[in-house]
Amino acid sequence: RVFADRTEASRTLALEVAALVRAINDSGRSAVLGLATGRTPLPFYAELIRLHEQGELSFAQVITFNLDEYLGLAGEHPESYRAFMSRELFDHVDIPAENIHIPDGTVSPEDLSAHCAAYEAAIRNAGGIDFQLLGIGRTGHIGFNEPGSPRDSRTRKVELDPITRQDAAPAFGGLDQVPEHAISMGCGTILEARKIALLAWGKAKATIVREALTGPVTDQVSASFLQEHADATFYLDAEAGSEL
Ligand code: GLP
Numbered sequence: 001r002v003f004a005d006r007t008e009a010s011r012t013l014a015l016e017v018a019a020l021v022r023a024i025n026d027s028g029r030s031a032v033l034g035l036a037t038g039r040t041p042l043p044f045y046a047e048l049i050r051l052h053e054q055g056e057l058s059f060a061q062v063i064t065f066n067l068d069e070y071l072g073l074a075g076e077h078p079e080s081y082r083a084f085m086s087r088e089l090f091d092h093v094d095i096p097a098e099n100i101h102i103p104d105g106t107v108s109p110e111d112l113s114a115h116c117a118a119y120e121a122a123i124r125n126a127g128g129i130d131f132q133l134l135g136i137g138r139t140g141h142i143g144f145n146e147p148g149s150p151r152d153s154r155t156r157k158v159e160l161d162p163i164t165r166q167d168a169a170p171a172f173g174g175l176d177q178v179p180e181h182a183i184s185m186g187c188g189t190i191l192e193a194r195k196i197a198l199l200a201w202g203k204a205k206a207t208i209v210r211e212a213l214t215g216p217v218t219d220q221v222s223a224s225f226l227q228e229h230a231d232a233t234f235y236l237d238a239e240a241g242s243e244l
Contacts, residue, residue, distance in 0.1 A: 001233060002241035006043050006201040009235040013197055014047030018057040020131055020195070030061045030099070032123075034132035034190070035089075036143075037066065037081045040199050041133060045089045052093045059095035063126050065119075067134070067143035068184040069103040071157060079172055080105055103155070103183035116155040116183065123189065132193035136200050139163050140208050140221030144184035147220045153186030187222050196232040198223065200240040209236060210243040 003009035017033070024031040035041075051057040066081055075082035082102050090100060101122055107115045123129060134142045139161045145153065146161040159181055160168075169175040190196070200209050212223035213234060219225075226232040 002236045002238060002244070004238060006199075006237045009199065009201075009237060010043035010047045013199070013235050014044055014051055017048070017131060018051050021057060021059075021062060024130060025058075025061045029127065030063050032063045032065070032126045032128065032130045034129040034185075034193055035064050035066050035085065036133045036135050037068070037084050038135040040135035040201060042088060044133070044199060048089065049092045057093075059093045059099075062095055063099045064095065064101060065123055065126075065129060065185075066102040067190070068182050069105040070179040071105050071107075071181040071183055072179045073105040075102075075105075077105075079168075105179075105183065107183070112157055112183075116157070119155045119183075119185075120189065129193035130195065132190055132196045134190070134196060134198040134223070134226075136198055136205060136208055136212065136223050137161075137164050138167060138204070138208055140212055140223050142187070142190055142198070142223050142226070144182040145187050145190075145222040147222070149187055149222050150219055151191070151225055152188040154189055155183065155185050158182050158184045187219075187225050191225060191229055194231065196226060196229055198226060198232065198234045199236075200234065201237045203239045203242065205240045206243040209234065209240050213244065 021031040066085060069081045073080040077083060103119055104115060136142060139146055144158045146158060165175060165178045168178045172178045211221050215221060215224060217224045217227050
């Protein structure tokens with residue numbers, strides 16, 4: 001779906017997600033949302049906050065799982081995804097702290113695989129992800145599933161692609177400050193979500209969006225796996241959709 005601009009796309013999706021949360025809550029259970037970071041979801045989170053302030057969306061019965069976290073960063077680090085989520089969404093809505101799940105970037109090497117397994121188990125115990133939000137990296141990654149990530153990969157330690165680290169360098173104040181590894185949900189974890197929306201804005205994403213949507217399904221572009229999902233939609237602005 002190509003929109004005039006990112007505000008219109010974000011507003012449309014926010015209304016859809018709010019309706020989904022209400023419908024799931026009305027059926028008597030919590031809604032489980034998979035959330036993403038990066039610059040792309042910012043206007044979407046702003047719309048969710050607006051709906052919350054207008055009394056149209058409560059997070060009291062929402063459980064969230066974030067896609068990923070930089071390995072080595074504590075939640076207090078301003079570039080950690082934990083800090084990002086607090087700043088951009090959680091501090092502004094009524095979500096109970098215990099409903100928030102983000103991989104722990106400070107986990108020790110010995111505890112890492114148990115931590116990842118526990119993250120997968122927590123998703124399962126919550127009943128699976130109802131709605132998964134995604135951005136897309138220039139390498140075609142979803143979460144931090146860089147080229148070569150298998151279709152059935154699960155939450156694990158990943159090595160960041162040099163392009164991904166370069167793109168993150170300005171925010172970190174230099175390439176040498178960017179972590180080399182992250183913990184990320186796998187492609188398999190993401191593809192199990194019942195409904196998925198991938199957001200992309202701007203000319204810089206147009207080529208990778210085209211490859212993901214119309215190129216071969218390949219582990220070299222993990223977003224291309226979405227072609228095989230039963231309910232995945234790309235929400236694009238005109239620039240990101242300009243090569244389709
Ligand atoms: C990071 C995140 C991804 C995000 C990507 C794009 O790599 N782990 O989830 O999609 O950046 O970032 P941006 O939205 O800032 O372009």
